[in-house]
Amino acid sequence: xxxxxxxxxxxxIGDLASLVTLVFLCYFLVINGSYLTINVASIxxxxxxxxxxxxxxxxxxxxxxFVPGVAIVxxxxxxxxxxxxxxxxxxxxxxxAYEIVVVNDGSTDGTLDALxxxxxxxxxxxxxxxxxxxxxxxxxxxxxxxxxxxxDKENGGKADALNAGLYFxxxxxxxxxxxxxxxxxxxxxxxxxxxxxxxxxxxxTGGAVRLANGCSFRNGIVEHVSLPENRLVRFxxxxxxxAFLSGRVGLSRLGSLLIxxxxxxxxxxxxxxxxxxxxxxxxxxxxxxxxxxxxxxIDAGEPYEVTFLARPxxxxxxxxxxxxxxxxxxxxxxxxxxxxxxxxxxxxxxxYGIVGLFALPxxxxxxxxxxxxxxxxxxxxxxxxxxxxxxxxxxLAFLALAVGLSTLLSALGVCFEVITYRRYDEPRDVVVxxxxxxxxxxxxxxxxxxxxxxxxxxxxxxNHSWGTMTRVGFxxx
Amino acid sequence: MISTIATWLAALIGGGVVVLSxxxxxxxxxxxxxxxxxxxxxDRVRQALFERLRRDEPDWATWVETLSPAERNEVRSLLDxxxxxxxxxxxxxxxxxxxxLEIRREAIGTLRTGDVYDRRRALxxxxxxxxxxxxxxxxxxxxDHPLVREAAARVVYEHREEYPDAAALGTRLLVWDGDHVxxxxxxxxxxRLNSRGSTPLLExxxxxxxxxxxxxxxxxxxxxxxxQITEPDDAYGWIFPLFDHHSPAVRVAAVGAFERAGWRTSVxxxxxxxxxxxxxxxxxxxxxxxxxxxWGDSRAxxxxxxxxxxxxxxxxxxxxxxxxxxxxxxxRTASVFGDDPTWEWARAEARIADPGLTLDWDEHEAxxxxxxxxxxxxxxxxxxxxxxxxPNTGGDxxx
Numbered sequence: 096x097x098x099x100x101x102x103x104x105x106x107x108i109g110d111l112a113s114l115v116t117l118v119f120l121c122y123f124l125v126i127n128g129s130y131l132t133i134n135v136a137s138i139x140x141x142x143x144x145x146x147x148x149x150x151x152x153x154x155x156x157x158x159x160x161f162v163p164g165v166a167i168v169x170x171x172x173x174x175x176x177x178x179x180x181x182x183x184x185x186x187x188x189x190x191x192a193y194e195i196v197v198v199n200d201g202s203t204d205g206t207l208d209a210l211x212x213x214x215x216x217x218x219x220x221x222x223x224x225x226x227x228x229x230x231x232x233x234x235x236x237x238x239x240x241x242x243x244x245x246x247d248k249e250n251g252g253k254a255d256a257l258n259a260g261l262y263f264x265x266x267x268x269x270x271x272x273x274x275x276x277x278x279x280x281x282x283x284x285x286x287x288x289x290x291x292x293x294x295x296x297x298x299x300t301g302g303a304v305r306l307a308n309g310c311s312f313r314n315g316i317v318e319h320v321s322l323p324e325n326r327l328v329r330f331x332x333x334x335x336x337x338a339f340l341s342g343r344v345g346l347s348r349l350g351s352l353l354i355x356x357x358x359x360x361x362x363x364x365x366x367x368x369x370x371x372x373x374x375x376x377x378x379x380x381x382x383x384x385x386x387x388x389x390x391x392x393i394d395a396g397e398p399y400e401v402t403f404l405a406r407p408x409x410x411x412x413x414x415x416x417x418x419x420x421x422x423x424x425x426x427x428x429x430x431x432x433x434x435x436x437x438x439x440x441x442x443x444x445x446x447y448g449i450v451g452l453f454a455l456p457x458x459x460x461x462x463x464x465x466x467x468x469x470x471x472x473x474x475x476x477x478x479x480x481x482x483x484x485x486x487x488x489x490x491l492a493f494l495a496l497a498v499g500l501s502t503l504l505s506a507l508g509v510c511f512e513v514i515t516y517r518r519y520d521e522p523r524d525v526v527v528x529x530x531x532x533x534x535x536x537x538x539x540x541x542x543x544x545x546x547x548x549x550x551x552x553x554x555x556x557x558n559h560s561w562g563t564m565t566r567v568g569f570x571x572x
Numbered sequence: 573m574i575s576t577i578a579t580w581l582a583a584l585i586g587g588g589v590v591v592l593s594x595x596x597x598x599x600x601x602x603x604x605x606x607x608x609x610x611x612x613x614x615d616r617v618r619q620a621l622f623e624r625l626r627r628d629e630p631d632w633a634t635w636v637e638t639l640s641p642a643e644r645n646e647v648r649s650l651l652d653x654x655x656x657x658x659x660x661x662x663x664x665x666x667x668x669x670x671x672x673l674e675i676r677r678e679a680i681g682t683l684r685t686g687d688v689y690d691r692r693r694a695l696x697x698x699x700x701x702x703x704x705x706x707x708x709x710x711x712x713x714x715x716d717h718p719l720v721r722e723a724a725a726r727v728v729y730e731h732r733e734e735y736p737d738a739a740a741l742g743t744r745l746l747v748w749d750g751d752h753v754x755x756x757x758x759x760x761x762x763x764r765l766n767s768r769g770s771t772p773l774l775e776x777x778x779x780x781x782x783x784x785x786x787x788x789x790x791x792x793x794x795x796x797x798x799x800q801i802t803e804p805d806d807a808y809g810w811i812f813p814l815f816d817h818h819s820p821a822v823r824v825a826a827v828g829a830f831e832r833a834g835w836r837t838s839v840x841x842x843x844x845x846x847x848x849x850x851x852x853x854x855x856x857x858x859x860x861x862x863x864x865x866x867w868g869d870s871r872a873x874x875x876x877x878x879x880x881x882x883x884x885x886x887x888x889x890x891x892x893x894x895x896x897x898x899x900x901x902x903x904r905t906a907s908v909f910g911d912d913p914t915w916e917w918a919r920a921e922a923r924i925a926d927p928g929l930t931l932d933w934d935e936h937e938a939x940x941x942x943x944x945x946x947x948x949x950x951x952x953x954x955x956x957x958x959x960x961x962x963p964n965t966g967g968d969x970x971x
Contacts, residue, residue, distance in 0.1 A: 120574070146689045153656065153699040153726050154757040160798055161759040217924045224886050224914040237924045265887075291756040295787040489575040495582035502589045510596045517603060525600040529593045 115475065116485060120493075122468055126461050127500045133345035134507055140348040141340075141511055144405075156284075157191050163267045163290060164192040165283065165361065168260030170253050171197055171274040175204040179213035181274055186241055190283045194242035196260040197274075201230070201250025210245050214238045228372065229259035253357070254373035254380040261364065261372050269367055271381075273358040276411040277312060278302075285407035286361050289400065298399045299362045299388060301355030302407035303339040305518060306332050310410060317410055322524045326531075327420060330539040331413045332519075333531045337508035340405055340515070347403035351454030353389070355401070357381035359409035366392070377437070378559055379430025386438050389450045406516060421546050428550030429558065431463050466547035473541050498536040505532025610646070617646045625665050632672035648673065655700040667702045676701050683713045688720055695723035704731035707741055714745075718752035721745045726761050732768070739765045740772040747776060747792065750784025754791055762792075766799045773799070774807040781810055786819055793825035797832070805838045815844055820853035827859040834867030845875065854885040861888070865895035873901050877908060886914060893918035 156162075167185060171178055178197070185195050199207045210216060216236035223235050230251030237244050246259050257271055268290060272278065282302060289297040309323030322329055346352045355362075357380065367384075370391045377383040385401060392399040414420035435442070435458060442459055444451040476493075479485045509528045512519060519525060617639075624630040639647065647669070654666050670676065679694035679701075686694060691714065698705050705727050714724035725745040732738035742765040746758055754762065766773045777792055784792070793811070801807075814826035827848060833839045848860040861879060864872040873896070880892040893915050896905045902919070909915040 150689065150692050150696060151652075152692075152723065152755075152757045153696055153730065154760050156757075159756055159760040160763065161756040161794070163756075219917065219924060220920045221913055221916045224890060224917050226886065237921065239924050293753065294756060295753045295791075486575060489578065492575050492578035492582055496578050496585065499582050499585035499589055503585055503592065506589055506592045506596065510592055510599075513596050513600045513603065517600075520600070520604060520607070522597060522600040522604055526597055529596065533589075 115479070116489075119468070119472055119476070123493075123497065126465050129457055129461050130500075130504055133349065134341050134504065135345070136348040137341045137345035137507075137511065140344050141515055144515065157189075159191070161294075162191055163287070163294075164194070165190065165268040165270050165287065166194050166196050166260065166264035166266040166364070167270045167272050167283070168196045168198060168257055168264070169272050169274050170200055170256035170260070171202065171206050172200045172250070172253075172256075173202045173204045173206060174274045175202070175206045175209050177275055178206050179209050181277070182210065182214070182243065184277060185272075186243070187280060188278070188283045189281050190287075192266075193270075193283065194244065194264065194266060196264055197243070197245045198256040198260050199245060199247045200252070200256040201248065207236075207245065207247050211236060214241060214243055216243075216245055223263070225263060227259045227262045229255045229262075232259065235263075252375060254375045254377065257380075258372040258375070261367055264364065267364055268361055269364040270361045271357055271359070272409070273411065276304075276358050276409045277307065277317070278359060278409045279407070280316060282359075282407040282409065286359065286404055288404065289402045290361070290363075293400060296398050296400050297363075297402060298366050298392065299355055299360065299385065299401045301343070301352075301360040301403050302409055303343075303403075303405045304335065304356050304358050305339075305408050305410055306335060307410040307412045308415065312410070320518045321521060322519065322527055323415075325415050327417060328413060328415055329527060329531045330535055331420075333505050333508065333528050333535060334539075335413075336512050336528065337505050337532075339403075339508075340511040341504065341508045343403040344405055344511075346454070347401070349453065350400075350449045351457065352401050352403050353386050353450075353454050353458060354382045355385050355403070356409070358411050359407070362388075374437075376559070377430065378426055378433050382430060383434045383437065386434055386441075386450075386455075389454075390438065390441055390447065393447050393450065408518070417542075421549070424543060424546040425550035425553060426560075428463075428466070428547045429554040431458065432551065432554045433559075435459050435463055466544045467551060469540070470544035470548050473544060498533075501536040501540065502533045505529070505535060508532070610642075613643060613646050614650075617643055618650060621647065621650065621669075625662065630665060630669070632669045636669075636672045644673065648675065651675075652697075652700070670701055676703065680705070680709070683709060688717050691720050692723045695720065695727055699723070699727045699730045704728075704734040707735065710741075710745065715748070718748070718754070718758075721748055722755060722758040722761065725758070725765070729761050729765050732765070737772075739768065739770055740776075743772050743776055747773070747780070747784075747788065750780060750788045753785070753787050759791060759795055763795045763798050766795065769802065771796070771799050771801045771803055771807075774801065774803055778807070778810040786822060789814075790819075790821050790825040793822070793829045797825070797828035797830070800832060805836050808833070808836075808839055812842060812844075815847065820851075820855055823848075823851065823853070823856045824859045827856060827863050831863045831866045834863075834869070834872075840867070849875070849879050849882075854888040857883065857885070858888050858891045861892045861895050865899055868899055873899055873904075877901065877905060880905070880915075881908065889914050890918055894922070897922045 167188075169181070169185070174181070182195060182197060197210060199210070216238055219235045219237055223232055227246075227248075230249040232246055232248045234247045235244065236247065244263070246263060248256070248259055251259075261269055268287065270283065270286075286300050286302045289300050306328060307317075308325065308328045309321050310317050311319045322332055343352060343354070360381065366388065370384075370387050373380045374383050374387070389401065414423055435455070438455065441447045441451050442455040447455070476485065476490065480487070480490050506529055509525060509532060512528075513525060519528065620635070624632070624635055636644070636647075651666055651670055651673075655663065655670070658666065675697055679697045682690050682694035683698075683705075695714065705724075707728075710724045710727065714720045722745075725742040728735055728738050728742040728745065732742075735741055743762060746754060746762045746765075762773065773792060773796060777796075781789060781792070793814070796811075808830075811826055811829055814822055817823055817826070830839060830843060845860070845864075848856060851857055851860070857879070861876060864875055864879075876892055876896050876899070880889055880896065883889040883892055893905065893909075896902075897918060905915060906919075
């Protein structure tokens, strides 16, 4: 065995183990360097947020005639038990000009009947004259009382349903919202804020996704936020804080935001139509849409901004069982590979500015290849260690470094939560989140790396399925 | 050596994680305690404030001296909320409390020394407090950043009675060199400044519009489209050439600027309606239909009917039909378009939105033949022309 301390560059080339180790080491530095850069950007963004949050300009917010109208498009497939309550909650949002367009995507249960009954909908006679690039529309229903429209169409998937709503509405802004999610009453205003502050350049904004598991709701308002006992959900809670409060805030600050969650995002309607709406054969249509949006606007030479905001929140239920979570994560990974493959022509291209030179390479080398390399590392490094090809002190130091950095990133996410939004405001929950941020490195991360490998294999085999999401249901009082 | 570096790095990061985690937990505990204390403090301060408010002589100065810094912040926060919403005697009392807290003096000082955030916050206070800010101070200290200028313009609007030419000063602060897009709050301020008797924005546009960014020009035109303008017709002169602008967004906004100018005969006769009705961009045609519908007279109805016949874009055609329905032109449109699917759709939509507004053609026929209703109709003036100034007054209301 050759101790690492005695390695020299000449011998390194001939030694396979040392070469692999060096590659891993460099890769490790690239990944963590990127994450730290993004976190530094998050800190800058959060500092600005903290400074500006107590400035409320004087003016008539609700009576402002220049506030743009919004169409909240809610694709619904077999949502009979929850759809009426979800829409009732949406009808009470604080926003002066919005309509709700529910797209019943060929549900086989009583989703449509539930809506007709709950809101006394009346069918608009005749065929909709506006061409909707989606599966055929069977009928349009309107509420005589509310700004509520239901498009009843044949099943075509979520992207297809969103496209139907996108081309149906006349409102200048388009908000995509999952039927089984709950947004807070002021969240629509909050997520639209960049459209109000920078109206001519903002083309898309997204809000944060938070876990509804363990929380209780009353009349569409979250009443109590706490962490559930389920360990898998706790891992996801720490992960979501890191992803949204550190990751997306930082990427947004760097002009590199490539994902706006399909659960809660707002777009300029005309720009989405310009690019043809959602790609119906994409596995993760939300990411694909945003990448295409970037490319289109850069190609057109138009100034634009895509912004993430952590304050507006959509509450959604996350998987509580490993099998459902595995299915979700495999799909996300397949979607990531699919989007990168579709837009491979923009990766590393100077023409696409920071999107081509940083954002897309980051998603390729860090988000896509990262878990795969990490997965290989989990097998290879111990194997090399057992064979005696790695210096034990190096192995232990590297392990400690990896765990330390991973925990640091999770702790930063929790820290940002505590100094800004404080949805998890119980100190006990904060301790639990920090603890799970540490535990993650030993169990959840390796498991996710394994699922990423499975997702990659499925993608190479041409699997484009969505899988199923089993929900326990909200605690609605 | 790599091991040594990695070990040191791991130790450093481990230490960082421990410090960060402990700091986070301590911060969470402290925030939780502060929340509880703040809730208690808010109740206490609010009760004391309202108790003093009921007195004939609240003696705010003495009360303020007894408050701790945290309690003073609480009072400021309550004042910020109440001064935005409350008027009358109570407002006067709150303003005297603000004087006791010396908020105005502090805010004026911040205008000279603060950064963008501080000055915006200070201007928010100055907008809701009494007494204007000298125009010279606004022009000297509040013009370097568009958001600060917007906040300064709001101060001018809120104290408009105290400035000799508030609308002109506020307009200048908002539009400035036409190189920065306004927020929707800024647009609302601009609209309100220009909707009270005079519209200096028109004159400002005449002099400066050629130097403005395209999106600023669009914003200004959108604001003008909402203002009730009383200036002479020739003040509109600089807008007419914009109908030939290369940008459809500018053309749309230019059309919108005339939505409320339908009563001006000379403006209407100068507008190139034929060109606008045949504009290659459907958005411009849609805006034209809406503008003509807002005018609402019989000539406008004829033009709309003609446009609906010629229109090739379905979405735009639908807008034309909706406008005709709003103008009460159901019978005439139905006689021309019969069972045209787009027309049928517009009618069906309107029927759900307002069942009284658009009865079925057959139902209408039946009602027409009913003698008692005929008598009622005779007594009710045909609303088609009476709705000329208000497109939302459906002509079919007489049915």
